[in-house]
Amino acid sequence: MAQAVLPPGEIEVEAPVKAQGYWSTVWQRLRRDPVAIGAGTVLLLLFGMAIFAPWVAPADPLQGSMIDRLKPIGTEGYPLGADELGRDMLSRLIWGARFSLLMGVTPVVFAFFIGSTIGIIAGYAGGITNSVIMRTIDVFYAFPSVLLAVALSGALGAGFGNALLSLTVVFVPPIARIAESVTTQLRSRDFVEAARASGAGALTIIRVHVLGNVLGPIFVYATSLISVSMILASGLSFLGLGVRPPAAEWGLMLNTLRTAIYVQPWVAALPGVMIFATSISFNLLSDSLRSAMDIKT
Template identity: 55%
Template sequence: MSKPIAPPVPPVRPVRARRPSNRVVSRLKRDKGTMTAMGISALIVMLAIAAPYVTDGQPYSGNALERLKPIGTHGHLLGTDELGRDMWTRLVYGARLSLISGAAPVLIALAIGGSLGVIAGYAGGRVNALIMRTMDIFYAFPAVLLAIAACAVLGPGLLSTIAALSIVFTPSIVRITETATTRIRGMDYIEAARCSGATDFRIILHQVLPNVQAPVLVYASSLAGLSIILAAGLSFLGLGMSPPNPEWGQMLNSLRQSIYVQPWVAALPGLMIFVTSVCFNVISDGLRVAMDVQDG
């Protein structure tokens, strides 16, 4: 009696491990709050880029006969300011300055502070002590007072605002990066790389940076919203962007005298600051969860 012939077993295809970046993207897609915040932020960025095409392209010109028109006025969707300038045009053009003020200081601080933090954490010893004690000097001053003092010395303007906020954010990024680098400096894979003859630069580039980037990037993303608020605050105090530049903080300062006449029009720049900063904070929280970065 012949044995039954077993059906052929299909070959087992190896399952490729998902890359960490793919896992992060997958988790972000499932987070509706983060995706909504990303969508709103992307919309604000696209409006800022396409400002000449979605507005009349004249953020500085106005008509004194049409000053402080309410929202919904014909020809002025969001009304006009105290000089008769179109609020929609100025808000869209103001997004350019406010977004630059929010992104540029964080990127500069990330480049400088991240480099100093990796050097301090990897080298240790006197190098670590010199860098970290220097950063402690900046920690002795509250962030807002340090930004005001820096702007007062450098003078008003976009570049001064970016430089002042970069000075404020660099010490905290140095500390985050130094802590993460010190934690992995003694790991087995670092020692194995040294034993294999890899140079310090190669170890930092291929072993240290990929393992410290998650907490540093998450923390840096959380600074973007704060940077927008601080930049607007400096302009509101007259230390940042000066008139007639359409920057949200400066617009809020010029419209505060009109809050009892057209409160909704006067509140529009503050609303834009609030919405944009909240979106960046929500995105930062979503990245933290997606990257499994623990608090503290």
């Protein structure tokens, strides 16, 4: 019978060639995913464009010219045409990336922290606490997210800050709900009980086991929300509730150029193309991120 016990090193089951940390594994996988590379490159370019706008943009985004109104794409001095006030479209698109990306990312980041905290507390506490928190959250689901954002922005008044605030409020409930459902599932998992059996208190369990398992799924979900946030922000600007003219922001530009759609359809479509490209890149990246972060496959 004694030979059944393995002497060290006798059975060499194949193990990963080199042990590596979680994030380096994720990075390795992303690097091998062409979709992730493509989407990542587009986003990197967009962010670079936004950050270095003053240097990248060929002209002043606010300087108009009555003679050059609605010039088509490719006109001398206006590589992407001019808008209804004769401002350079290329420069406006580059400057617009600043507001649009900011409006896409900031509300999601805020909502990520607030929503996760609420969701994890609700999920871990369970019982009545959970019911009270989650039913309150459910109230927000009674409104369609666009309507909620519009209503809040309308009530708070137009402006960049208020638009950010109302978008944050819109994204807290879905993130909290995901955090809550993942945490609730975790609570009954064996490894949480195993942690309790080895003397871990509630705080340790939340810090180590709940956060470790919850943050991944929420992070992936939040990345996909960035594109929604951008579109909603553009919508707010479109309705005149977000950034105020004459500032360049893609949604606002789409709105003002709307009237020129029959005159210069290609120029009028450009801000829409930017919104589309950015949001689809975020979505593709979040998809790749999800499969890369699932270390069990």
